Amino acid sequence: MFEERSLSPAVDAVRAEHAPETLVFDVDRDFETVPPAQAESLGLFVESLEPARYPSAWLPADAPHLLARYAGSDFTIGMPGDGSVVWTRQTSPPVLLVKARVQGAPESFIDFLLAEALVQVGLEVPEHFLGFFEDSYRDLDAAVPLDPNATYQIAAALYDGWVGLQTGPIFAGWDDDHPELAAAWHDAGSRLEGRLSGLPGAVARGETDFADATELACAAIKHASDHDYDNGHDQPLELPAPFAALQTGAYRDHGPAYAIRWAEKTFRALEDTDSSGS
Known part of the structure; x- marks a missing residue:
């Protein structure tokens, strides 16, 4: 199932x-979550396996089944929303898994995804949003008046945005050292720009639901080029309200508490707008 991948220079x-x-493997099939038996076969390539486990008290009673399983004792690699390249530090050394779905994508874009994942591993950020929010995930669930799957999607997006606040400045430094990767980073950002500008209108018209909008906006955060997210310098992607409040140093520094406060204020404002329009 796993085959070591050759990397570009x-x-x-x-x-x-x-x-x-970090070891990098191609996976011969697509997946959201690698079945535990197959995941454990990584033991043939690594020194040790140490499955992550989280307290059940961190989860609301109606949490999606996959999230409950992830928090439990099963050796779980990959979750919905993880994208085409998945990394884990549940192995020693860490491992990157490249999903079969990347076949046919431009090699420059795949290289950027691989490089992005390697930077994330080096930052030692949590492997999943549950390790980011911890017991405050229940507070986020209380702040988001949507179904459990939408709450999961928003949590994953918020975590992705927080990581992007840390990786974006690193990517911005690649123009000189890694111009091929920098070009792929800039290209991916430019493809998002038009979609971002119309996002508030699409949500207001019901063409895009709020969870999808949050996912798109937070995915764009890593494409801000400036090293200081508070100084207003050149940022090729500026997020529209209410997502602009996430493209800040305050979010980078305060993490989960800031995200939950943002969710509380955002959904309260949406409810007030709905009430005044009815």
Whole structure:
């Protein structure tokens, strides 16, 4: 199921700089979550396996089944919303898994996804949003008046945005050192720009639901180019309200507490808008 992947010189250089011990494998099938039996076969390639486990008290009673399983004792790699490249530090050394779905995508874009994942491994950020929110995930659930799957999607998006606040400045420094990767980063950002500008209107017209809008906006955060997210310098992607409040140093510094406060204020404002329009 797993085959070691050859890396381009640029990606290998990023690995050496950020996560030198990390192993990278192609997976011969697509997946959201690798079945535990197959995941455990990674033991043939690594020194040890240590499945993550989280307290059940962190989860609301109606949490999606996959999230409850992830928090439990099963060796779980990959969750909905993880994208085409998945990484884990539940193995020693860490592992990146490249899903079969990337076949046919431009090699430059795949290289960027690999480099992005290696940077994330090097930052030692949590592997999943549950490790980011911890017991405050119940507070986020209380702040989001949507179904459990939509709450999951918003939590995953908010976590992705928080990570993007840390990786974006690193990507911005690649123009000189890794121009191929920088070009792919800029290209991916430019493809999002038009979709972002029309996002508030699409939500207001019911063409895009709020969870999808949050996912798109938070995915764009890593494409802000400036090293200081509070100084207003050149940022090729400016998020529309209410998502602009997430593109800040305050979110980077305060993490889950800021995200929950943002959700409380945002949904209260949406409810007030609905009430005044009815």
